[in-house]
Amino acid sequence: xxxxxxxxxxxxxxxxxxxxxxxxxxxxxxxxxxxxxxxxxxxxxxxxxxxxxxxxxxxxxxxxxxxxxxxxxxxxxxxxxxxxxxxxxxxxxxxxxxxxxxxxxxxxxxxxxxxxxxxxxxxxxxxxxxxxxxxxxxxxxxxxxxxxxxxxxxxxxxxxxxxxxxxxxxxxxxxxxxxxxxxxxxxxxxxxxxxxxxxxxxxxxxxxxxxxxxxxxxxxxxxxxxxxxxxxxxxxxxxxxxxxxxxxxxxxxxxxxxxxxxxxxxxxxxxxxxxxxxxxxxxxxxxxxxxxxxxxxxxxxxxxxxxxxxxxxxxxxxxxxxxxxxxxxxxxxxxxxxxxxxxxxxxxxxxxxxxxxxxxxxxxxxxxxxxxxxxxxxxxxxxxxxxxxxxxxxxxxxxxxxxxxxxxxxxxxxxxxxxxxxxxxxxxxxxxxxxxxxxxxxxxxxxxxxxxxxxxxxxxxxxxxxxxxxxx
Amino acid sequence: xxxxxxxxxxxxxxxxxxxxxxxxxxxxxxxxxxxxxxxxxxxxxxxxxxxxxxxxxxxxxxxxxxxxxxxxxxxxxxxxxxxxxxxxxxxxxxxxxxxxxxxxxxxxxxxxxxxxxxxxxxxxxxxxxxxxxxxxxxxxxxxxxxxxxxxxxxxxxxxxxxxxxxxxxxxxxxxxxxxxxxxxxxxxxxxxxxxxxxxxxxxxxxxxxxxxxxxxxxxxxxxxxxxxxxxxxxxxxxxxxxxxxxxxxxxxxxxxxxxxxxxxxxxxxxxxxxxxxxxxxxxxxxxxxxxxxxxxxxxxxxxxxxxxxxxxxxxxxxxxxxxxxxxxxxxxxxxxxxxxxxxxxxxxxxxxxxxxxxxxxxxxxxxxxxxxxxxxxxxxxxxxxxxxxxxxxxxxxxxxxxxxxxxxxxxxxxxxxxxxxxxxxxxxxxxx
Numbered sequence: 001x002x003x004x005x006x007x008x009x010x011x012x013x014x015x016x017x018x019x020x021x022x023x024x025x026x027x028x029x030x031x032x033x034x035x036x037x038x039x040x041x042x043x044x045x046x047x048x049x050x051x052x053x054x055x056x057x058x059x060x061x062x063x064x065x066x067x068x069x070x071x072x073x074x075x076x077x078x079x080x081x082x083x084x085x086x087x088x089x090x091x092x093x094x095x096x097x098x099x100x101x102x103x104x105x106x107x108x109x110x111x112x113x114x115x116x117x118x119x120x121x122x123x124x125x126x127x128x129x130x131x132x133x134x135x136x137x138x139x140x141x142x143x144x145x146x147x148x149x150x151x152x153x154x155x156x157x158x159x160x161x162x163x164x165x166x167x168x169x170x171x172x173x174x175x176x177x178x179x180x181x182x183x184x185x186x187x188x189x190x191x192x193x194x195x196x197x198x199x200x201x202x203x204x205x206x207x208x209x210x211x212x213x214x215x216x217x218x219x220x221x222x223x224x225x226x227x228x229x230x231x232x233x234x235x236x237x238x239x240x241x242x243x244x245x246x247x248x249x250x251x252x253x254x255x256x257x258x259x260x261x262x263x264x265x266x267x268x269x270x271x272x273x274x275x276x277x278x279x280x281x282x283x284x285x286x287x288x289x290x291x292x293x294x295x296x297x298x299x300x301x302x303x304x305x306x307x308x309x310x311x312x313x314x315x316x317x318x319x320x321x322x323x324x325x326x327x328x329x330x331x332x333x334x335x336x337x338x339x340x341x342x343x344x345x346x347x348x349x350x351x352x353x354x355x356x357x358x359x360x361x362x363x364x365x366x367x368x369x370x371x372x373x374x375x376x377x378x379x380x381x382x383x384x385x386x387x388x389x390x391x392x393x394x395x396x397x398x399x400x401x402x403x404x405x406x407x408x409x410x411x412x413x414x415x416x417x418x419x420x421x422x423x424x425x426x427x428x429x430x431x432x433x434x435x436x437x438x439x440x441x442x443x444x445x446x447x448x449x450x451x452x453x454x455x456x457x458x459x460x461x462x463x464x465x466x467x468x469x470x471x472x
Numbered sequence: 473x474x475x476x477x478x479x480x481x482x483x484x485x486x487x488x489x490x491x492x493x494x495x496x497x498x499x500x501x502x503x504x505x506x507x508x509x510x511x512x513x514x515x516x517x518x519x520x521x522x523x524x525x526x527x528x529x530x531x532x533x534x535x536x537x538x539x540x541x542x543x544x545x546x547x548x549x550x551x552x553x554x555x556x557x558x559x560x561x562x563x564x565x566x567x568x569x570x571x572x573x574x575x576x577x578x579x580x581x582x583x584x585x586x587x588x589x590x591x592x593x594x595x596x597x598x599x600x601x602x603x604x605x606x607x608x609x610x611x612x613x614x615x616x617x618x619x620x621x622x623x624x625x626x627x628x629x630x631x632x633x634x635x636x637x638x639x640x641x642x643x644x645x646x647x648x649x650x651x652x653x654x655x656x657x658x659x660x661x662x663x664x665x666x667x668x669x670x671x672x673x674x675x676x677x678x679x680x681x682x683x684x685x686x687x688x689x690x691x692x693x694x695x696x697x698x699x700x701x702x703x704x705x706x707x708x709x710x711x712x713x714x715x716x717x718x719x720x721x722x723x724x725x726x727x728x729x730x731x732x733x734x735x736x737x738x739x740x741x742x743x744x745x746x747x748x749x750x751x752x753x754x755x756x757x758x759x760x761x762x763x764x765x766x767x768x769x770x771x772x773x774x775x776x777x778x779x780x781x782x783x784x785x786x787x788x789x790x791x792x793x794x795x796x797x798x799x800x801x802x803x804x805x806x807x808x809x810x811x812x813x814x815x816x817x818x819x820x821x822x823x824x825x826x827x828x829x830x831x832x833x834x835x836x837x838x839x840x841x842x843x844x845x846x847x848x849x850x851x852x853x854x855x856x857x858x859x860x861x862x863x864x865x866x867x868x869x870x871x872x873x874x875x876x877x878x879x880x881x882x883x884x885x886x887x888x889x890x891x892x893x894x895x896x897x898x899x900x901x902x903x904x
């Protein structure tokens with residue numbers, strides 16, 4: 001209570017001067033955020049603010065361009081993408097979809113869309129995290145990233161015509177082989193990583209870390225910075241890694257006078273390529289500070305946005321009902337949905353059969369139960385209801401206390417670590433083992449289902465003996 | 473031949489899975505290259521190290537992503553797989569004795585990597601002309617020798633020359649570790665001026681002061697941002713945001729929030745999980761034998777309850793279907809980004825911030841990494857199994873004169889993970 005009053009007071013006393021400050025912080029915390037002036041013009045729906053806002057929204061919504069490495073497409077294409085992406089996230093205002101894509105007007109609508117994104121989650125933080133400079137050796141402790149994309153993607157590999165079942169077998173074989181290769185390479189990588197950590201023990205200034213990471217060691221090794229540190233590109237698509245900013249050579253030339261006192265060739269070189277990384281780190285730090293500032297002053301922005309929204313004429317009901325053909329991002333929605341429906345239907349059939357059988361058996365043996373039956377029956381009904389409700393909660397809610405997830409910086413430590421927030425490999429291994437067991441059970445269940453089904457079909461073919469392959 | 477719709481869907485699905493793997497492999501190769509180079513002797517400052525060749529396996533794999541095998545290949549494949557599987561079995565038995573101290577899961581893999589790892593041990597003289605290529609060769613040898621063992625048609629036909637070379641290299645690298653041990657003492661001293669190896673002098677490394685400062689500021693800021701998250705985005709600001717979203721919704725002239733495609737996808741995922749939980753529960757219930765009438769009644773109630781819940785899930789799915797279908801489809805402006813970083817386990821931890829993961833030994837790290845891959849692989853397998861079931865089972869049951877070859881192939885794919893085949897004997901009653 002007291003806190004709220006204090007804050008409200010702070011906001012009031014900051015007054016009109018606070019808004020530009022907050023907006024500046026916001027635009028500094030966003031990748032290539034436009035100047036605060038754009039925001040002001042957008043409030044009055046000035047056309048000249050529109051292109052900048054389309055571009056900003058494009059960068060916010062398209063993860064590929066979050067790190068600013070891929071070439072941006074033409075404004076029309078960007079606008080088209082923004083419309084589609086906002087729609088797939090459930091953006092409510094249809095006016096946006098009707099805006100011209102050449103960026104000739106609609107800056108206020110775009111400001112509203114931006115605010116909608118900001119209101120729904122910690123956007124600056126997420127973007128900063130996405131493009132963060134990766135200093136350590138990071139390992140995700142869950143497989144949610146991989147789990148999120150099992151479906152078919154852009155249909156760029158269309159099979160020309162019908163293929164033989166043997167082609168499917170062949171592809172499955174290739175897939176198994178690829179996984180084996182991956183496991184082998186992964187094992188080697190772990191061994192190398194562990195060596196590097198061991199050999200550089202005690203080199204890090206941060207006591208919690210102790211040793212250097214590959215990126216840090218590489219920064220010291222590579223005098224020219226020719227091999228970029230894999231920073232900011234945690235999710236590397238092939239051909240994505242690219243170091244923004246001037247080349248190392250020219251940069252070194254700029255820097256040299258100020259850093260003259262370096263001793264010996266190696267330390268000069270260290271400074272050079274370290275400086276490149278340093279620049280990116282410092283840029284990130286500026287963004288982080290701005291994000292903190294934005295967090296602190298956010299309230300002013302939202303009050304201002306209320307006035308912007310108030311200045312908008314309400315959407316004509318005609319616009320809401322008028323069918324607008326909107327570009328839509330092709331997801332794997334329908335395919336996944338049909339798969340789920342098929343599974344559920346199969347399950348329902350099975351349940352229906354089983355419960356009918358049980359009901360019949362119950363009806364046969366059901367006579368002559370004593371007077372205590374009535375109360376027992378009610379108790380049983382209640383118990384089963386509760387049990388089913390618990391089962392339902394298991395999938396409806398998010399899974400209990402937050403499981404560790406996302407990339408963590410790997411630290412090698414044989415001894416007990418000093419206090420602090422960290423995760424132990426053993427804990428993650430345990431969690432992964434549980435997950436593994438669940439998935440294995442699921443796979444076996446499905447395979448058993450197939451076995452039954454095929455055995456039923458095989459039963460219809462007389463004169464054949466099926467010899468199953470020896471078990472594992 | 474499979475029907476064309478089925479073919480297209482299956483090939484697309486499998487190709488997608490293969491591409492995922494290839495992408496992972498590519499990333500891994502890249503980090504492997506950097507790490508291997510770090511563990512070699514460092515070039516003296518100022519001399520540009522020649523770029524080591526790209527990992528051979530990615531180069532060889534990638535040109536042939538979508539090409540289909542020739543019919544001959546396919547015919548041979550089946551025979552070959554069987555023969556090779558037998559060979560692998562025999563080999564497993566033989567190598568069982570010595571495998572205890574090696575990495576888990578992959579005999580041939582772990583066997584093959586060890587020379588590669590020791591070869592990159594940091595005792596080579598700097599600037600040695602052939603250092604890069606000789607580093608890369610063991611890997612090439614490994615991958616080519618392992619290929620035939622796995623029975624893969626696309627690389628089955630190695631040229632005779634290649635094979636000979638592999639043999640030579642394998643022999644050449646093997647004495648490596650032994651020699652190295654002898655050389656450690658003498659070779660280190662004279663090269664002390666130039667050679668820098670992590671193993672010997674790694675602990676002398678120091679990060680530049682400016683970098684140290686920026687890095688510590690960076691981690692401090694992340695920590696601040698993280699702790700600021702729940703508290704400082706005060707009740708007032710949170711309320712203002714919710715209010716803003718509501719106002720926007722009402723101003724849009726629509727009654728309630730429309731389900732977005734993203735939300736539909738998330739909910740379908742939840743329903744899939746529901747399905748597997750429900751069917752697990754059913755299996756439990758059916759496998760237990762009730763001993764008295766209370767248990768019997770309870771079992772009946774449970775089954776009926778499960779049926780009702782399943783019905784509700786199906787109903788919800790139909791609603792979602794309608795929500796998805798009512799969205800008019802227009803031209804898609806661009807490809808969907810292949811990997812959007814998804815939130816894991818809900819909104820509990822919406823964004824990254826640097827946290828530590830402590831491990832105590834190489835082996836522990838390897839176990840962790842292998843398990844991660846294993847989980848990813850299993851998940852893919854479960855998904856593919858569902859897809860294959862949906863496509864292939866109806867096909868088998870609808871075949872009029874049942875094709876034994878198809879039955880056999882489908883059985884192998886669906887029940888044995890494509891790894892084993894059943895045998896079908898024709899039992900002619902006339903003979904007996």
